[in-house]
Amino acid sequence: xxxxxxxxxxxxxxxxxxVTLRCHQTENHRYMYWYRQDPGHGLRxxxxxxxxxxxxxxxxxxxxxxxxxxxxxFLLTLESATSSQTSVYFCAISEDKQAYEQYFxxxxxxxxx
Amino acid sequence: GQSLEQPSEVTAVEGAxxxxxxxxxxxxxxGLSWYQQHDGGAPTFLSYNALDGLEETGRFSSFLSRSDSYxxxxxxxxxxKDSASYFCAVRDNYGQNFVFxxxxxxxxxx
Numbered sequence: 001x002x003x004x005x006x007x008x009x010x011x012x013x014x015x016x017x018x019v020t021l022r023c024h025q026t027e028n029h030r031y032m033y034w035y036r037q038d039p040g041h042g043l044r045x046x047x048x049x050x051x052x053x054x055x056x057x058x059x060x061x062x063x064x065x066x067x068x069x070x071x072x073x074f075l076l077t078l079e080s081a082t083s084s085q086t087s088v089y090f091c092a093i094s095e096d097k098q099a100y101e102q103y104f105x106x107x108x109x110x111x112x113x
Numbered sequence: 114g115q116s117l118e119q120p121s122e123v124t125a126v127e128g129a130x131x132x133x134x135x136x137x138x139x140x141x142x143x144g145l146s147w148y149q150q151h152d153g154g155a156p157t158f159l160s161y162n163a164l165d166g167l168e169e170t171g172r173f174s175s176f177l178s179r180s181d182s183y184x185x186x187x188x189x190x191x192x193x194k195d196s197a198s199y200f201c202a203v204r205d206n207y208g209q210n211f212v213f214x215x216x217x218x219x220x221x222x223x
Contacts, residue, residue, distance in 0.1 A: 033210070040121075042200055042213040043156065058210065090155060100144055100163070102211060104155040 023091030117214035135201035143204035
């Protein structure tokens, strides 16, 4: 299995509070992704990174920001959490732009009350 | 943009064969991937088709027809452990990111 960890694995927070989710990889893969998964919507891309300090928006980026200061770490921040951001968040990595396979982390279940 | 369609649910019995279809609309095409996800787990890669035809990996096979913008995942000799959700995915117009279908929940009955 690809070495990808996510922390925390579960979090309950209140509306309006900031939240940061961490993704850590040991594979030295260049590309890292954050997805959210909601019933009936499959996986939707929030943000992705194609290198240290190189990030871009995905399909559902509003309300989220990311940072990547090291190859191995990709952080997802909800500046002011809302109930609509209650979801399961997955981090994924891929070796390069042409890779057809992504490796997913175990996921973080976030509940915003 | 890209869009993918899959049946929401499929049910089959142990030992049977089941086909999960995926149709896609995309202006640029870089291949069709399939992922499996068990309840509470992470998606895991199953197969990839860049060219037309059938790719076989053990009990699982995946087919692609680029002219029909259509593919399917074929699962043979179904086992209870195959009960999971299955997602097809294509790359976006720039070939950089994946767009996933809504997923098909497969239930395997004894």
